[in-house]
Amino acid sequence: MLMTVSTTHTPATDLGFLLVKHPDRVHQFEMPAGLAYVMYPEATEQRCTAALLLDIDPHTLSSARHRAKAPESAGLGQFVNDRPYAASSMLASALGRIFRSALRGASKDRPELAATPIPLEIAVPVLRCRGGAELAPRLFDPLGWATSAAPIPLDDDWGDSRYVELRLTGTLRLADALNHLYVLLPVLDDAKHYWIAPDEIDKLIRAGEGWLAGHPERTLITRRFLAHRRALAGTALARLAEERRRLDELDEVADPDTIETPEVEARQPLAVQRRESLLAVLRELGAARVLDLGCGSGALLSDLVRDRRFTEIVGADVSSRSLEIAERRLRLDRLPERQRDRIKLWQTALTYRDDRLRGFDAAVLMEVIEHVDPPRLAALEDAVFGHAAPISVLVTTPNSEYNVHYELEGLRHHDHRFEWTRAEFTAWSTRVAEFYGYTVRLHGIGEQDPETGTPTQFAVFTREVPA
Ligand code: SAH
Numbered sequence: 326m327l328m329t330v331s332t333t334h335t336p337a338t339d340l341g342f343l344l345v346k347h348p349d350r351v352h353q354f355e356m357p358a359g360l361a362y363v364m365y366p367e368a369t370e371q372r373c374t375a376a377l378l379l380d381i382d383p384h385t386l387s388s389a390r391h392r393a394k395a396p397e398s399a400g401l402g403q404f405v406n407d408r409p410y411a412a413s414s415m416l417a418s419a420l421g422r423i424f425r426s427a428l429r430g431a432s433k434d435r436p437e438l439a440a441t442p443i444p445l446e447i448a449v450p451v452l453r454c455r456g457g458a459e460l461a462p463r464l465f466d467p468l469g470w471a472t473s474a475a476p477i478p479l480d481d482d483w484g485d486s487r488y489v490e491l492r493l494t495g496t497l498r499l500a501d502a503l504n505h506l507y508v509l510l511p512v513l514d515d516a517k518h519y520w521i522a523p524d525e526i527d528k529l530i531r532a533g534e535g536w537l538a539g540h541p542e543r544t545l546i547t548r549r550f551l552a553h554r555r556a557l558a559g560t561a562l563a564r565l566a567e568e569r570r571r572l573d574e575l576d577e578v579a580d581p582d583t584i585e586t587p588e589v590e591a592r593q594p595l596a597v598q599r600r601e602s603l604l605a606v607l608r609e610l611g612a613a614r615v616l617d618l619g620c621g622s623g624a625l626l627s628d629l630v631r632d633r634r635f636t637e638i639v640g641a642d643v644s645s646r647s648l649e650i651a652e653r654r655l656r657l658d659r660l661p662e663r664q665r666d667r668i669k670l671w672q673t674a675l676t677y678r679d680d681r682l683r684g685f686d687a688a689v690l691m692e693v694i695e696h697v698d699p700p701r702l703a704a705l706e707d708a709v710f711g712h713a714a715p716i717s718v719l720v721t722t723p724n725s726e727y728n729v730h731y732e733l734e735g736l737r738h739h740d741h742r743f744e745w746t747r748a749e750f751t752a753w754s755t756r757v758a759e760f761y762g763y764t765v766r767l768h769g770i771g772e773q774d775p776e777t778g779t780p781t782q783f784a785v786f787t788r789e790v791p792a
Pocket of ligand 1 (some may be wrong): 642645691692696
């Protein structure tokens with residue numbers, strides 16, 4: 326089984342950083358069904374191709390089947406089948422394991438590139454396509470791909486086989502491309518080889534984030550991915566419908582005409598309470614030039630813009646997609662020039678020093694630090710507190726102790742790398758303040774529970790000495 330991913334983004338060899346597999350080496354991995362290899366048939370500045378090759382061992386496979394007591398484990402079928410040759414769910418699960426961080430859109434070395442659409446070509450030379458070759462473009466085209474699925478003819482004029490040669494071209498984020506393949510290869514193959522556990526729903530929802538809920542073929546995709554288990558598919562489709570509703574709401578919120586100035590009420594949504602608390606502290610500090618670091622889709626920015634005392638507002642984020650949404654939400658193109666000049670949107674990675682961020686009154690990190698891999702947190706501390714060094718830094722993050730009040734398995738958001746207890750956040754804040762010469766005050770945001778504290782933790786750092 327073979328799949329290749331090529332890019333002509335220059336330098337093309339950066340593909341190796343995104344996949345976390347060095348282009349000069351052959352990488353080997355043991356999979357439940359055999360051995361997998363990642364290698365680069367070409368790796369130049371102009372064009373780089375990574376190949377994922379899965380070498381299925383039919384014996385491993387049949388004994389694994391035997392252990393799983395699957396009905397196919399009896400008879401000749403276990404040795405005489407197409408599994409070793411045709412790309413399928415096994416290739417997808419190898420992809421999921423071997424390129425795990427790339428699928429998440431994470432990249433230690435090239436975070437901006439991981440967030441940027443780049444020219445890509447994907448080739449799967451032999452793919453079983455149940456339902457005919459025309460299904461492939463129906464699945465891939467709505468996602469921004471130009472799809473070619475050429476039926477592979479049988480020998481001796483027997484007509485076309487059930488196999489296609491799949492080629493996709495498009496300009497997409499690598500993470501999106503890999504998630505499309507992770508979901509859609511097994512969907513085209515439609516012969517999942519392993520037992521479907523309920524956590525397959527989570528895998529589908531996670532891999533489908535941002536594209537599956539709105540996909541015209543989402544029902545077919547969901548049913549096939551979950552091996553036609555009705556109950557599982559029903560649950561997954563309900564969750565997708567929920568996501569669509571949320572996106573629609575977001576679009577409404579993104580329209581500034583419909584944003585009301587929030588009334589001060591006892592129980593507002595936590596997100597509103599957070600922004601209110603941040604704004605109150607920024608006003609109290611007398612900050613005029615403000616950074617919103619990790620601004621996301623710009624919810625806080627639109628509050629800041631409405632208050633004239635904030636004379637310079639910068640939203641910074643590593644994700645170009647978030648910045649695009651923020652730009653739309655703020656309707657920068659419709660603002661009068663003088664207003665527009667107050668606000669800037671910059672793409673930047675907070676784990677790297679950026680001179681543009683120096684000299685501000687205050688920097689906000691609202692629900693951002695928990696998205697950073699713990700080993701990269703020191704780099705963020707250096708870039709924000711050490712290099713950008715604003716007079717004040719305002720940080721909010723979840724309080725993990727409060728999670729018992731939510732029906733949760735794991736963390737509050739799938740992209741969170743950690744969530745801290747109050748003791749952990751206090752220890753971090755105190756250490757960072759001492760090291761970089763700030764004093765720190767700790768607060769809570771949201772409803773106070775006597776046992777667990779508030780849902781959100783809030784630290785306000787203020788520099789002791791002028792930089
Ligand atoms: N502050 C926003 C968004 C929070 S989500 C809000 O509260 O609504 C976290 C944001 O941090 C995402 O938009 C993500 O793209 C951004 N982010 C995560 N790691 C980052 C990094 N290393 N550099 C810059 N932005 C980062």
